Amino acid sequence: MLENPPLTNLQTRDIESLVHPYTPIHQLKSTGTVIMGRGKGVYVYDTQGRAYIEGMSGLWCAGLGFGDEEMIEAAIEQMRALPYYHIFGAKSSEPAIELAEKLKEIAPVPISKVFFTSSGSEANDTQVKLAWYMNNAMGRPNKKKIISRIKAYHGVTVMAASLTGLPSNHNGWDLPVDRVLHTDCPHHYRFGIEGESEAEFTARMAKSLRDLIEREGPDTIAAMIAEPVMGAGGVVIPPKGYYEAIQAVLDEHDIMLIADEVITGFGRTGNWWGSQTLNMRPKTISAAKQLTSAYAPLGAVMVPEDVYQAYVDHSATLGTFAHGFTYGGHPLSCALGVKAIEIYQERDIIGHVRKLMPVFEQRMKKISEHPLVGEARYCGLVGAAELVADKSSKRSFDPRNGVGPKTSKLIEENGAILRALGDIIAICPPMIISEAELNELFDRLETGLDQAEAWVSTEALRAA
Incomplete structure (x- = not known):
């Protein structure tokens, strides 16, 4: 078997036409696709x-x-009824309303409102903007920094890639931007000290986070974002008790926890949410990926009522809530999200x-x-x-x-x-x-x- 067989016509056209993400693109002409x-x-x-x-x-x-035939039929039905509309300017669609209601029903913590995006990166980017917006509304203009973790993955937009704690997402891209902090990766196998138990390691992780917060000043930190299980950073599963220890530090300093459930949501860990499996108590949640089982692009930010009321207050002050995406709440994507959740439940x-x-x-x-x-x-x-x-x-x-x-x-x-x-x-x-x-x-x-x-x-x- 040839190591690199001759490229087919379709492979040649592919290489000449596309930029391939997360690929050594300098090697494509020899390796093919x-x-x-x-x-x-x-x-x-x-x-x-x-x-x-x-x-x-x-x-x-x-x-x-x-x-999946049920997903395909749901897509066809929605395409025939309303292939596109937006939710700007007090407009809406039935699929967007129904999906938001379903997300509220299955959420791991009390959720009042859902904001739709087109991807997980956009959802996490939006989380940061909303945290800033909320703190401006609450008269806390300096409470803006976001804590992430080394080896975290939160997306590839400018802010989401900054939150990501992987060198390849920063090197060559002039990232991370300001207002982003990174604390330790909770991987005992790779970062535990020789002879250190998981409980001792967890205590050290919590102390390191506390030291970071106190060094930066808790009045300057809005939130910490965390994947229940770190995905692209290597499927890192924190030790038992890690999130309880982290939560105590965050609560002490009035810093909210954002759960990035983009990978772990919708059953992957044996519960609806990774937050339930790992005992996280997030204030807000990002979702995407299995939200539609990837049959159409869709992301979501889920927020509780007290957070939403801060948006309302600031909208009253400024005259509008000036954030949104052309395809956020896309009726096709939302219809597929509704059908995916129904399938998760019915099957x-x-x-x-x-x-x-x-x-x-x-x-x-x-x-x-x-x-x-x-x-x-x-x-x-x-x-x-x-x-x-x-x-x-x-x-x-x-x-x-x-x-x-x-x-x-x-x-x-x-x-x-x-x-x-x-x-x-x-x-x-x-x-x-x-x-x-x-x-x-x-x-x-x-x-x-x-x-x-x-x-x-x-x-x-x-x-x-």
């Missing part, structure tokens, strides 16, 4: 006819898989996730024993395998060796699509996956890991 033609269930099929288990739900988002998708969780856990534990894997971590139906050069010392590979991307490619050649986050292999299958399909996905993952282990040994990449 994979072009998908169709999908059904948990499988996608490229234009060459090859089938893959989509083990990442696309980008953590296609929870209902591909080609008991959360119950299905919980049924599969022991299988997922068992297979992840087996993955953790692989010679190439330092830690395998998981929560619900999302997990990651961190690849290391030495298991006992946790020593990482030199990033220039590209062990993670190579492993991901080998897994792909075995018919499964997973995602390399550096040298971390993430797994996030559609929530509709069957037990047999889940086991097949892990079988293909294990085969790819074995091949990667052989490649690492051949290339002598374990040398210190």
Whole structure:
């Protein structure tokens, strides 16, 4: 099998026409691209006819898989009725109203109003603007800084990318912007001190946050934003008690907690929300991705009544609430959000996730024993395998060796699509996956890991 077979005409057209996100675009003419033609269930099929288990739900988002007929019919029905309208200037549509009401019903904390965006990045960007707007309304013009965390991922717009705590999202982009602070990443495996228990590590994380707040001044900090489980930063799952400890520090200093539920919302962790699984008590919530099972773009910001009343007060002062997006509350997207939530409820998708969780856990534990894997971590139906050069010392590979991307490619050649986050292999299958399909996905993952282990040994990449 050729390492890089000749490009097809469609691949050539693709490379000449598109800018590919999160891709080494300087290599595309030699590596080529994979072009998908169709999908059904948990499988996608490229234009060459090859089938893959989509083990990442696309980008953590296609929870209902591909080609769901109820979702398709809902889209067709809405397109025929009202293919587009906005919610500017006191206009609205039935799908936007119905989806907002459904979100309020299933929210993990009391929610009064929903503001729609087109994506998770826009939702998190809006969270910052709304926090600033609220504090201006409350006569606190200096309370504007936002705390995020190292290795967090909150999107790619200018502010959301600033909140993101990954060097690749800052280097070359003149980011982060002012008013953004980053505290420690709550990953005990990678950042715990030798001999430090998880409880001691959690206490240190809380102290570090407190020190940051007191150093900056609590009167200058509006909010902290956090993913219940950190996604693109490596599927980092905080130790038990972490959010309770963090919440106590935030409450003491009158700093609200924003939950970024873009990945963890709608059943992924075995509850409607990751906040419920991880014992978070957020003030406001961002949602997207599985909100429509990715059948159309949509994001949402969910706020309680007291926060909304601050917006009302400032609107009265300024004359209007001057924020919004052309496609926020798009009737097609909202109709698909309504249908997705109905399907989650009627098919008991959360119950299905919980049924599969022991299988997922068992297979992840087996993955953790692989010679190439330092830690395998998981929560619900999302997990990651961190690849290391030495298991006992946790020593990482030199990033220039590209062990993670190579492993991901080998897994792909075995018919499964997973995602390399550096040298971390993430797994996030559609929530509709069957037990047999889940086991097949892990079988293909294990085969790819074995091949990667052989490649690492051949290339002598374990040398210190």
